[in-house]
Structures are given as C-alpha cells and as structure tokens.
Amino acid sequence: MEFRKRIEELLNEFLENREDLFLIDLKISAGDDVTVILDGDHGVSLQDCLDASRAIEFNMDREEHDFSLQVMSAGLSEPLAIPRQYQKNIGREIEVLLNDSSKIEGELARVDDEKITLILRYRKPKEIGKGKVDVEEEKEIPYTEIKKSLVIIKF
The missing domain is CATH 2.30.30.100 (SH3 type barrels.)
Structure with a gap:
C-alpha cells in the first residue's frame, strides 16, 4: 500500500474512535517527514497527540519504510481552517x-x-x-x- 494512503488510513481509524478530535492538516515531505495537525471540540491534550502518534507509529514497519512523525495541536496563532x-x-x-x-x-x-x-x-x-x-x-x-x-x- 502507498505510504501516504496507509498513514491516512491509520489516522482515520484513530479519529473514528475519537469523535471529539479532527484533522486540520497532514503533511508528508519528500524525505517522509510526517506532520499531523489536530484540533478538538474541547482542545487537544498532550495525551491526545501521543495516542494519535502511537496509532500510526505502532502500525507501521520502519524496516519497510523509514519516516519521522510529529503530531501536534493547532496552536492559537494558527488560522482557522474548517x-x-x-x-x-x-x-x-x-x-x-x-x-x-x-x-x-x-x-x-x-x-x-x-x-x-x-x-x-x-x-x-x-x-x-x-x-x-x-x-x-x-x-x-x-x-x-x-x-x-x-x-x-x-x-
């Protein structure tokens, strides 16, 4: 399966179980640096970011595809997007x-x-x-x- 599609699939599975959270942006650089920006109806905690990171990280094989992953909340200085x-x-x-x-x-x-x-x-x-x-x-x-x-x- 294509790398981006697999990341999107894992992220969507995580978000289906966490209806209070939603995706703002998913960026994957040419060097496979993955950045996920989340927001939530009641904010995003550090634990929420850790849970999302684990949902992706634990289901990917780094031997098969090496990547870096960063999951963060949309900051106060970020524009409203959706x-x-x-x-x-x-x-x-x-x-x-x-x-x-x-x-x-x-x-x-x-x-x-x-x-x-x-x-x-x-x-x-x-x-x-x-x-x-x-x-x-x-x-x-x-x-x-x-x-x-x-x-x-x-x-």
Whole structure:
C-alpha cells in the first residue's frame, strides 16, 4: 500500500474512535517527514497527540519504510481552517482577512456550512448633534471570501 494512503488510513481509524478530535492538516515531505495537525471540540491534550502518534507509529514497519512523525495541536496563532474550528470558537473575537485584503474584527456569533456571522461593535458619529453612539450589527461572511481568520487573544 502507498505510504501516504496507509498513514491516512491509520489516522482515520484513530479519529473514528475519537469523535471529539479532527484533522486540520497532514503533511508528508519528500524525505517522509510526517506532520499531523489536530484540533478538538474541547482542545487537544498532550495525551491526545501521543495516542494519535502511537496509532500510526505502532502500525507501521520502519524496516519497510523509514519516516519521522510529529503530531501536534493547532496552536492559537494558527488560522482557522474548517467550519468545525469556527464552531468551537463561537463567542470569541476573531480577525478576518478577506480576499480583497480588507480586515474585519468581531465576535463570532454563528457558523454554518457556507458562512460565518460576526457581531461588529463600534462607535459612529450621531446623525444629529455632537457625540457618538454605540452601534452593533451583524455581518455574514461566506467562506469563499475569507483569506485567513485568526482568534484574537486577549489577556
């Protein structure tokens, strides 16, 4: 069986038993360095990474095919890649870079298979008189318009 297909098969078997985890990326370099990036509905623990690594490592024969394996969680600085990642971040502030290079920041309110909905909060000048008023509006953004999304980390 082809090396990549065997790795994918073992990873899929592991993820079938761990429905709270999901694959973000699988990279295999020309030198057979395998990198698996996982995320989870409730985060990814070190034990989760060890379990995934063992599920692959213990079922491969290094005598037959030598490789290196690295299993990691998607970090906070990693962009959101799939709807399930957006779903787990509902209620958080995110920054969205659109295909036209404009940026939008807002609270992630809803997610579906085609789009995300942000709540935008800002101040704008009053229409009559001096001063400003607080404005809150919702903006729907289709995935096709998103270049990159990052969770804004606040301390």
